[in-house]
Amino acid sequence: MIPEEIKNTFITYLKQNAHRITNERFLILDAALDMKFHFDADELYLQMKNNYINVSRATVYKTLELMNECNILTKHNFKGDRTRYETKIGRNHHYHIMCITCKKIIEFEYPEIEKINKKVCKANNLTMVDHTMQVFAKCENPGKCKHNANNYN
Amino acid sequence: MIPEEIKNTFITYLKQNAHRITNERFLILDAALDMKFHFDADELYLQMKNNYINVSRATVYKTLELMNECNILTKHNFKGDRTRYETKIGRNHHYHIMCITCKKIIEFEYPEIEKINKKVCKANNLTMVDHTMQVFAKCENPGKCKHNANNYN
């Protein structure tokens, strides 16, 4: 079930940009919101297939891009890894630390960073639209990671 | 001409990790240091070819990875674009704003962000190794970007 507010955000964006309202787009939005953590296009496609929701890979890629454009999703890249997505809904802006030892990801919030970025953009006659930060770190004792983190995949 | 200090950093890293000291690796290091801005593996490969320095693409990819590991280079990704590299030599850590209107890139320094990240890592029993941030912004009047920026490519 897609929250009304998000659905409206999506519909508004589609209409404003002369995109059509299609059932596939809502199926993909719904499935993306169900993904608990970061995911990539192919994972979402397979997840949907698993649930007998058949849309093509091409449509998944295109729709994720639309959802990124209207700020329902953020894209992340961790140094050359495939592009991963994350829904923004109900979440404050946050950053990612990847443990280079165990590949797990820790998230943290730090509102001041957003303020800094907005300020710098303004000083350059720009309006900030989005920002992402990836921090890479390692455990003190490799092989025995004790930090509290999510699985990457 | 590769600065002695960088050369030594590279050699030390190679030796410590049982990698061999080869001529190709120095050719690629040299060429990478000559690149003025961000570049990707293929651009570097073609640039070298242009200068009649023949090494294979595979070797370029592998060597860039080594140079990243020993902190001579940083990797960046701008939302799904290909992996781009940047030499760290003689530069403070800095961040990137990409104008989504004209695709140009502005760099800025802000040492406090690094401090914040180190602090957060420490709080999670981690040691920060690296970090990258990409800010996306747009001009006030699209089509007439007046900010002072570098070409992306």
Add this chain to the structure above:
DNA sequence: TTCAGTGCAAAAACTTTGCAGGAGG
């Protein structure tokens, strides 16, 4: 009715790998 969206497969773009020959330690 019209034109954007879809699915499919094929292509493109980027990166890694296997292997045979060559060179560093």
Add this chain to the structure above:
DNA sequence: CCTCCTGCAAAGTTTTTGCACTGAA
């Protein structure tokens, strides 16, 4: 002399595209 490195081509991975058909407006 034993490995690791290199170059090449081939394969792998991820993403985009062309095209005929379908369906939203």
